[in-house]
Amino acid sequence: MTANPAFTWNLIEDITQLFEYPFMVNALRAGTLVALVAGLMGWFMVLRRQTFAGHTLAVVSFPGASAAILLGVSASYGYFAFAVGAAIVFAVLAPTGGRGRSEESAIVGTVQAFALALGFLFISLTHRNITGAQSILFGSFLGITTGQVAVLAVSTILVLAVLGLIARPLLFASFDPDVAAARGVPVRLLSVVFLLLLGVTAAEASQITGALLIFALLVLPAATAERLTSRPGLSVLVTVLVALVVTWVSLALSYYNNYPIGFHITSLAFGAYVLASVWQAMARKLDPVVQAR
Amino acid sequence: MTTLFAVANPITGISTMLSNDFMRYAFIAGGAIAVAAGIAGYFLVLRGQVFTGDALGHVAFTGSLAALAFGIDLRTGLFASTIGIAVLLGALGPRGRADDVVIGSVFAWVLGLGVLLLSIFTSSHGGSNGAAGIRILFGSIFGLDAGQVWVAVIVAAGTVLGLLAIARPLLFASVDEAVAEARGVPVRGLGYIFLGLVGVAVAEATQAVGALLILGLLAAPAGAAQHLTNRPYVAMALSAAIALASVWIGLSLSQAIGSWPPSFSILAVATAVYAATIATSPLRARIAERRIPPRGEISGGIGHG
Numbered sequence: 001m002t003a004n005p006a007f008t009w010n011l012i013e014d015i016t017q018l019f020e021y022p023f024m025v026n027a028l029r030a031g032t033l034v035a036l037v038a039g040l041m042g043w044f045m046v047l048r049r050q051t052f053a054g055h056t057l058a059v060v061s062f063p064g065a066s067a068a069i070l071l072g073v074s075a076s077y078g079y080f081a082f083a084v085g086a087a088i089v090f091a092v093l094a095p096t097g098g099r100g101r102s103e104e105s106a107i108v109g110t111v112q113a114f115a116l117a118l119g120f121l122f123i124s125l126t127h128r129n130i131t132g133a134q135s136i137l138f139g140s141f142l143g144i145t146t147g148q149v150a151v152l153a154v155s156t157i158l159v160l161a162v163l164g165l166i167a168r169p170l171l172f173a174s175f176d177p178d179v180a181a182a183r184g185v186p187v188r189l190l191s192v193v194f195l196l197l198l199g200v201t202a203a204e205a206s207q208i209t210g211a212l213l214i215f216a217l218l219v220l221p222a223a224t225a226e227r228l229t230s231r232p233g234l235s236v237l238v239t240v241l242v243a244l245v246v247t248w249v250s251l252a253l254s255y256y257n258n259y260p261i262g263f264h265i266t267s268l269a270f271g272a273y274v275l276a277s278v279w280q281a282m283a284r285k286l287d288p289v290v291q292a293r
Numbered sequence: 294m295t296t297l298f299a300v301a302n303p304i305t306g307i308s309t310m311l312s313n314d315f316m317r318y319a320f321i322a323g324g325a326i327a328v329a330a331g332i333a334g335y336f337l338v339l340r341g342q343v344f345t346g347d348a349l350g351h352v353a354f355t356g357s358l359a360a361l362a363f364g365i366d367l368r369t370g371l372f373a374s375t376i377g378i379a380v381l382l383g384a385l386g387p388r389g390r391a392d393d394v395v396i397g398s399v400f401a402w403v404l405g406l407g408v409l410l411l412s413i414f415t416s417s418h419g420g421s422n423g424a425a426g427i428r429i430l431f432g433s434i435f436g437l438d439a440g441q442v443w444v445a446v447i448v449a450a451g452t453v454l455g456l457l458a459i460a461r462p463l464l465f466a467s468v469d470e471a472v473a474e475a476r477g478v479p480v481r482g483l484g485y486i487f488l489g490l491v492g493v494a495v496a497e498a499t500q501a502v503g504a505l506l507i508l509g510l511l512a513a514p515a516g517a518a519q520h521l522t523n524r525p526y527v528a529m530a531l532s533a534a535i536a537l538a539s540v541w542i543g544l545s546l547s548q549a550i551g552s553w554p555p556s557f558s559i560l561a562v563a564t565a566v567y568a569a570t571i572a573t574s575p576l577r578a579r580i581a582e583r584r585i586p587p588r589g590e591i592s593g594g595i596g597h598g
Binding site: 117 | 337338339340341342343344346347351392393394395396397398399401402404405406408409411412430431503505506507508509510511512513515516519552553554556557559560561563564567571
């Protein structure tokens, strides 16, 4: 950072200072979009208990980006191609009945490890220095261009539009797949569309947070909300709020202390999750219904 | 040129390959780690707990970096972190098995810590050690020395023996938890011991295939074995054998194709085997059906008579 900014206790001055540099403005815009879409998609991911698949879709952006570097095309193509490809693999191979859960976890694990291995191969083949790999894995919020923000905005709107369309049946199918299927809801198709959306979300978000850390924004805000309320509407609101606040504060912190943004995002979000868990435990203990017994 | 020899005469090829110290070390240590990962992976897949293996791989990354950043022995950091978090994950859920969302939340943060440690380590040690993070993530099986090989073999043997010792009750608890508990099997305790052993296997494997890629050795051979047989002990042995073959064939492939990193070749073989078992699964089902006298014929015969 060129300006070497100093933190003062005059918060208003600090915040105006944050907005002085175009890169910081772009980072805040991109971060806001990513937090919004990751929070919402993460809420459904947590509800559907698809964290392993979500994590894998997030991680495949690493081979995506390194393949793009190797071929000399824009990294965005690589991110999207691999994330959508992995989502399709899960959809095709999704085991039905029988040893479903056990087989599924083996498939997801294999896809993830192989994707990472491919990424490592691509990086070795490019003979670039290792820092390239590290920025793909751990992200960088510096140097986000206005063009990237525009791409992010378009894909965010697309994802949210599709999610809006399928939200009601998806909610039904997530809560009770058997009853939903009996009522004629296309459970399998919904699950495929959801995985595709999750892939797109992970692809766009990991360009900012890095392939290894987007998972934190997907899982932690939603897990926090789950501890605080069981009402769907309120829970979605809490999720998005936690995601946004965590991202904004993390950006500001990284600006002032130079530690990686991924560390701030994961730590703040995990802090919120732990506090919510403590709150839930205490609320249960103090519950008058439980005490009356 | 060695590549050409290997193609022309496999036996000369293999003996040339194994004449290198680093290659011999990689075969021995990699093989031992593979057998342990294959057996641990079998139980992970059976219990639908592969995500835990994924989480522990990320924990191994942070543990190694913590050791590097604070200047303590790398292996101490690795084993302490993976075993510690493995037991913690057991404690966070009922019956020694945590919910996927809880696992995800914990390891997302652990990974964030790893990133912080990486940045501290890189900035304090200058650019020369910048590759340390990548080495931990993706392994360096060709960089092992004799001492590390011995440790790998002993640790792997210990893990395998430990797993075999609890295999019977663990199988019971994995297949039907409620009935096992009712029969007095210590389901929770077994869950802890099992996760601890998985932690050991992951920590040891990190040096060979890397923290991120160990997941493949846990998931793919076990997934393939489960497709090939329904008998638990056969599947366990098969899983170990596929893992071992993946490592050995993968190492040979990397020797032949210089630009392929060993970690990639190993996982490519393991993934190919699993993909092949999935693809041929309908075919094998049909063959198995043919062997049993089809019911349709019998009832058809009665109908005609």
